[in-house]
Structures are given as C-alpha cells and as structure tokens.
Amino acid sequence: MSEYRHGRVSRPRRPWYARMLRLRHLYLSNIWCVVLFEGSIALAVLMALTELVSWWVVPVLPLAVAGMVKLNDLIAGTLERHG
Secondary structure (H helix, E strand, O other): OHHHOOOOOOOOOOOHHHOOOOOOOOOOOOHHHHHHHHHHHHHHHHHHHHHOOOOOHHHHOOOOOOOHHHHHHHHHHHHHHOO
C-alpha cells in the first residue's frame, strides 16, 4: 500500500461501477461489475416482460443491488478495522 501512496506504482483503474459506489474495501473486476449492474437490469426487464412484477421494478432492482453491494463494502470495512 505504501508504494501507491508514494507514487512508485500507479493504481489500476477501477471500473466505473466501483467508483460510482465509492467502494473502498471490495475490489470488483470488470466482469463482476457487468454482472451486477447489467445483469440486474436484464433480470428486472425479463421479470417485467413475463409479468411476474410490475414495470417499476426495472429501475428499483439495480438500485437495490447497488445498495446491497455498498452495504457489503461498509460491513467489510467494519470487520477489517475491528477484526
């Protein structure tokens, strides 16, 4: 970690999903970001098309998934500090 702070090694660019959620303790690869974001949208659209849920689920499900990922990041940070 000190190599990053002193500028000897550049940090790898994080996916925009991880940057948007400001994840500090979870390090998601590009594939996981696609699965979490676009997969939740696709799942919501498919459920709405099959009339299992109403169409308001399409914007709500990706937000709920993002909230759970952020909550997981916060819990990981708490456990890292105290564990």
